[in-house]
Structure formats: structure tokens, C-alpha cells
Amino acid sequence: MFTLPNLDYSYDSLEPFFDRQTMEIHHTKHHQGYVDKLNKVLESYPELQNLELKELISDVQNLPQEIKQSIINFGGGVFNHNLFWKILSPQKQEPNPELMNIIEKNFTSFEEFKQRFTQESLKLFGSGWVWLVRKNELDLDIVSTANQDNPLNNGLGEPILGLDLWEHSYYLKYQNRRNEYIESFWNIVNWDYVYELFNNKS
Ligand code: MN3
Numbered sequence: 001m002f003t004l005p006n007l008d009y010s011y012d013s014l015e016p017f018f019d020r021q022t023m024e025i026h027h028t029k030h031h032q033g034y035v036d037k038l039n040k041v042l043e044s045y046p047e048l049q050n051l052e053l054k055e056l057i058s059d060v061q062n063l064p065q066e067i068k069q070s071i072i073n074f075g076g077g078v079f080n081h082n083l084f085w086k087i088l089s090p091q092k093q094e095p096n097p098e099l100m101n102i103i104e105k106n107f108t109s110f111e112e113f114k115q116r117f118t119q120e121s122l123k124l125f126g127s128g129w130v131w132l133v134r135k136n137e138l139d140l141d142i143v144s145t146a147n148q149d150n151p152l153n154n155g156l157g158e159p160i161l162g163l164d165l166w167e168h169s170y171y172l173k174y175q176n177r178r179n180e181y182i183e184s185f186w187n188i189v190n191w192d193y194v195y196e197l198f199n200n201k202s
Pocket residue numbers: 026030081164166168169
């Protein structure tokens with residue numbers, strides 16, 4: 001059965017960029033809710049309970065039809081938030097030279113990458129996520145997914161950075177100002193962990 005992971009930092013440590021109250025509700029209510037609902041769905045499917053979460057959401061076409069959408073929604077909800085908390089850090093960081101080099105090769109410059117990711121995030125309609133994905137050895141791309149869908153669901157690539165664009169992730173502090181939420185995000189990205197995910201070429 002899946003459980004809610006602890007955060008590596010306190011709820012208030014991403015202030016002033018992400019506020020304490022949003023972090024606490026997001027983790028203890030929204031993320032916990034996805035964990036509970038996923039476990040509930042899996043109750044009658046013991047053969048799926050031993051799979052890694054990543055396996056579960058990577059091969060959705062092979063899932064039993066009657067729970068496929070629930071796994072996409074709730075399995076994705078758990079996986080996406082697990083990843084989201086890990087790619088955030090209270091310590092301001094930059095990508096290391098190797099990752100910086102790869103980003104520059106793919107997007108011309110780091111600034112250009114941030115701009116494209118920001119544009120994609122601003123234009124996402126409704127609830128969803130924007131991702132930086134690794135498509136193969138050295139190719140990166142920016143993709144968006146609706147709801148709790150994940151790029152792994154249909155082979156869009158391996159997510160190494162993601163931004164939650166559901167209103168629950170920013171509305172308390174930023175209300176309709178999604179642009180300020182996105183801008184604040186760049187101050188708290190855990191680039192060391194993004195690099196770890198990039199290097200995990202399994
Ligand atoms: Mn969320």
C-alpha cells in the first residue's frame with residue numbers, strides 16, 4: 001500500500017515563495033487524498049499492489065479497463081506530488097555545469113528554457129502540470145499534461161522537473177496571479193535532484 005512521504009523540509013521553509021499554509025494543505029490534504037484513493041482502488045487488485053508506482057502509471061494501456069482512469073488520476077496524483085516535493089528546495093540553486101550545458105544545448109540558453117517553460121505554464125488551460133522531460137540520452141523537451149496525467153502514461157518522456165498548475169497549489173497566496181507563482185518557483189528548484197533524475201537512465 002502506498003503512503004504519504006515526509007517532506008525533506010518544513011512547510012514554512014519555502015517562504016516567501018510558497019507559503020506555509022498552502023504547503024501544509026497541499027501535502028496533508030491533497031496529496032494524502034490521492035494516496036488514500038489510490039489504495040482504495042487497489043484494494044481489489046492484489047496483483048497490482050506490489051508494483052512500483054512508476055510501473056503502475058507507465059503502462060496504463062495494460063491496466064484493467066475498469067480502473068485505468070482511476071490509476072491515471074490517483075496514481076498520477078501520488079507520483080506527481082512525490083516528484084514535486086523532491087524537486088523543491090529551500091536553498092537557492094543553479095543547475096550544475098553538466099546539466100546547464102545540456103539545457104543550453106536543448107534550449108539555446110537557460111533563460112530561453114525558463115521562458116519557454118513559463119509560457120507553457122501560463123497557457124495551460126484548466127488544471128494540470130508542465131514538465132521538463134528527458135526523451136532519450138540527451139534530448140530534453142517541455143510538455144504539459146492535463147489533470148494528474150503524467151508524461152510516463154503515454155511515452156512523452158521521463159519527467160525530471162514538474163510544476164503543479166492546479167489552483168490548489170497557489171490560489172491562497174497568489175489568487176489569479178499564476179505568473180507570480182511561476183516566477184517564484186524558479187527560486188526554489190532543487191536542481192541537484194533534477195540532475196539526479198536526469199542521470200537515472202533506467
Ligand atoms: Mn497539487
